[in-house]
Amino acid sequence: MATVVIPTPLRKFTNQTAKLQISADTVGGIIEELTRNFPDLKKHLLDDQGKVRSFVNIFAGDEDIRDLQQEKTAVEESTIISIVPAIAGGISF
Amino acid sequence: MSDLLTTAIPGFREKLTALQSQIGNTPLFEVRQLFRKKNVSLYAKQEWAQLSGSVKARAAYAIFRDAIYKGLLGNGKTLLDATSGNTGIAYAWLGKALGIPVTLCLPENASEERKEILKSVGAGLILTSRFEGTDGAQELARSLAENDPERYFYADQYKNDNNWKAHYYGTAVEIIEKVPGITHFVAGLGTTGTFVGTGRRLKKYNPQIQVISLQPDNPLHGLEGWKHLETAVVPQIYDPGLADRNLEIGTEESWQMIREARDKEGLILSPSSAANLAGAIRVASGLDEGIVVTVLPDNGDKYGEILKKILR
Numbered sequence: 396m397a398t399v400v401i402p403t404p405l406r407k408f409t410n411q412t413a414k415l416q417i418s419a420d421t422v423g424g425i426i427e428e429l430t431r432n433f434p435d436l437k438k439h440l441l442d443d444q445g446k447v448r449s450f451v452n453i454f455a456g457d458e459d460i461r462d463l464q465q466e467k468t469a470v471e472e473s474t475i476i477s478i479v480p481a482i483a484g485g486i487s488f
Numbered sequence: 489m490s491d492l493l494t495t496a497i498p499g500f501r502e503k504l505t506a507l508q509s510q511i512g513n514t515p516l517f518e519v520r521q522l523f524r525k526k527n528v529s530l531y532a533k534q535e536w537a538q539l540s541g542s543v544k545a546r547a548a549y550a551i552f553r554d555a556i557y558k559g560l561l562g563n564g565k566t567l568l569d570a571t572s573g574n575t576g577i578a579y580a581w582l583g584k585a586l587g588i589p590v591t592l593c594l595p596e597n598a599s600e601e602r603k604e605i606l607k608s609v610g611a612g613l614i615l616t617s618r619f620e621g622t623d624g625a626q627e628l629a630r631s632l633a634e635n636d637p638e639r640y641f642y643a644d645q646y647k648n649d650n651n652w653k654a655h656y657y658g659t660a661v662e663i664i665e666k667v668p669g670i671t672h673f674v675a676g677l678g679t680t681g682t683f684v685g686t687g688r689r690l691k692k693y694n695p696q697i698q699v700i701s702l703q704p705d706n707p708l709h710g711l712e713g714w715k716h717l718e719t720a721v722v723p724q725i726y727d728p729g730l731a732d733r734n735l736e737i738g739t740e741e742s743w744q745m746i747r748e749a750r751d752k753e754g755l756i757l758s759p760s761s762a763a764n765l766a767g768a769i770r771v772a773s774g775l776d777e778g779i780v781v782t783v784l785p786d787n788g789d790k791y792g793e794i795l796k797k798i799l800r
Binding site for chain 1: 595597618619620621623624706707708709710716718719720739740
């Protein structure tokens with residue numbers, strides 16, 4: 396059961412929920428479950444190929460998943476997954 | 489304007505006058521390579537050609553000037569506001585020149601490059617949660633000002649009428665002087681000061697002029713300075729009845745425009761400038777005749793971390 400932190404701009408699409416508990420083995424699995432439960436989130440997080448949009452930052456703990464194994468990054472019970480709004484220069488590739 | 493200056497707190501008058509000569513009067517660039525169509529012209533105002541390198545010099549100067557005139561600044565108080573970008577840099581430059589301290593609330597995930605620029609100009613920084621964007625920074629700034637009104641003057645660029653007025657009396661007038669036949673004005677929405685102030689004045693000059701606002705197409709966009717109004721705190725200075733149309737611009741679309749503007753026009757643009765240009769080209773492409781004007785809020789100078797990846 397990883398904890399997913401939803402940033403303020405996306406809470407409109409999660410019934411104003413700020414934190415969610417989701418079971419999955421990888422970050423990709425978490426995103427899949429998240430967008431299955433809240434379908435309106437999908438177009439904001441993923442591109443047409445189903446990849447995380449290049450300006451959307453997802454962190455596992457303090458690390459950007461692009462510096463780990465991207466969507467294949469393993470998730471443990473205690474992992475906190477954060478979706479972080481991009482602002483100037485805050486974008487990672 | 490001269491009335492305000494003559495009544496400003498003694499000592500600030502000369503400083504304000506000297507600074508005013510460095511605000512506004514920016515060049516109007518005719519876009520000729522990225523867009524070409526018979527009977528349709530496209531111009532972009534190069535707003536980086538003024539103090540602090542961005543359009544925000546206009547609003548920041550107007551805010552400082554009005555507050556000094558009213559005795560709200562220049563009395564030992566610190567100017568406080570929430571900003572992740574250009575307004576903060578403009579405040580810091582002006583504060584340094586005027587000898588007025590500046591403290592800024594900004595999200596912790598602002599780039600290191602941006603934080604270093606702000607610190608180098610002497611601004612005090614208070615970092616806010618990376619999950620809340622500029623809305624969270626606004627909330628903290630408001631709370632700090634309420635709890636310590638003797639220490640802070642809360643500039644509140646999202647609510648301060650001097651923001652849009654700087655464009656009403658400045659940007660719009662400059663556009664009318666250069667291209668009196670303007671038919672369309674296109675600009676993105678952030679604090680909404682540029683769009684509201686310029687749009688209002690242009691409508692007063694000629695009600696037939698169409699004003700088109702631009703917004704990001706995604707709440708988690710990468711267009712620095714822009715707001716996705718559907719999911720963000722709507723600035724109080726925003727006038728929802730002003731725009732004739734609103735268009736959505738994608739972050740990837742802006743990145744593509746950064747590449748094309750470099751290759752075809754020799755311009756190194758910021759993401760928001762490229763987004764404005766993309767929107768203006770979209771509007772111009774749909775016309776049989778007309779003159780379209782947009783603004784380029786800043787160039788790529790402060791976006792090294794992003795641009796080296798977009799342009800590689």
